[in-house]
Amino acid sequence: xxxxxxxxxxxxxxxxxxxxxxxxxxxxxxxxxxxxxxxxxxxxxxxxxxxxxxxxxxxxxxxxxxxxxxxxxxxxxxxxxxxxxxxxxxxxxxxxxxxxxxxxxxxxxxxxxxxxxxxxxxxxxxxxxxxxxxxxxxxxxxxxxxx
Numbered sequence: 001x002x003x004x005x006x007x008x009x010x011x012x013x014x015x016x017x018x019x020x021x022x023x024x025x026x027x028x029x030x031x032x033x034x035x036x037x038x039x040x041x042x043x044x045x046x047x048x049x050x051x052x053x054x055x056x057x058x059x060x061x062x063x064x065x066x067x068x069x070x071x072x073x074x075x076x077x078x079x080x081x082x083x084x085x086x087x088x089x090x091x092x093x094x095x096x097x098x099x100x101x102x103x104x105x106x107x108x109x110x111x112x113x114x115x116x117x118x119x120x121x122x123x124x125x126x127x128x129x130x131x132x133x134x135x136x137x138x139x140x141x142x143x144x145x146x147x
Contacts, residue, residue: 004016004017004018005017005018006025009024012026012027013025013026013036022037022038023035023036023037023038024036028044031046031047031049032044032045032046032047033045033046033047048099051097051098051099052098052099052100052101053098054075054080054096054097054098054104055098055101055102055104055121055129056075057128057129058073058075058080058096058104058121058129059073059074059075060072060073060129060146060147061073061146061147062131062132062144062145062146062147063144063145063147064134064142064143064144064145065145066142066143067086067087067142068086068087069084069085069086069087070084070085070086070147071083071084071132071144072084072085073096079095079096080095080096080097081093081094081095081096082094082095082096082106082108092108092109092110092115093108093109094106094107094108095107095108099118102120102121102123103118103119103120103121104118104119104121105117105118105119106118106119106134115136116136117134117135117136117139118134118135118136119132119133119134119135119144120132120133120135122143129146130145130146131143131144131145131146132144132146
């Protein structure tokens with residue numbers, strides 16, 4: 001996504017000064033933030049004060065049939081890294097950071113601009129990772145199956 005300015009409103013909420021986004025931010029209690037998305041929908045967010053380590057069983061190879069792309073996730077002394085291969089691999093170096101036990105953030109630079117994706121782990125009944133479901137500003141539920 002691209003940064004944009006929020007304008008304070010008289011009721012203590014904030015509105016974006018960009019026509020592409022229709023929402024209103026409200027400060028909640030403590031570290032809470034409520035986002036009114038319109039049509040009676042809202043979401044509550046809590047400030048991220050620390051990061052969880054990525055799950056240790058995350059390392060491996062994942063494939064998206066929709067993109068024809070693979071992700072190789074590896075952990076080393078330097079940290080977690082993601083290598084892409086396939087038609088959409090454009091030389092971006094990706095870093096993987098933990099958010100919770102079931103959610104990780106994948107960060108990189110594309111055309112000199114920072115980009116981020118969220119990947120939610122999909123597990124079977126025994127707890128084994130089956131796939132990653134990737135989300136970004138333009139991606140919703142892009143599934144990478146573990147190979």
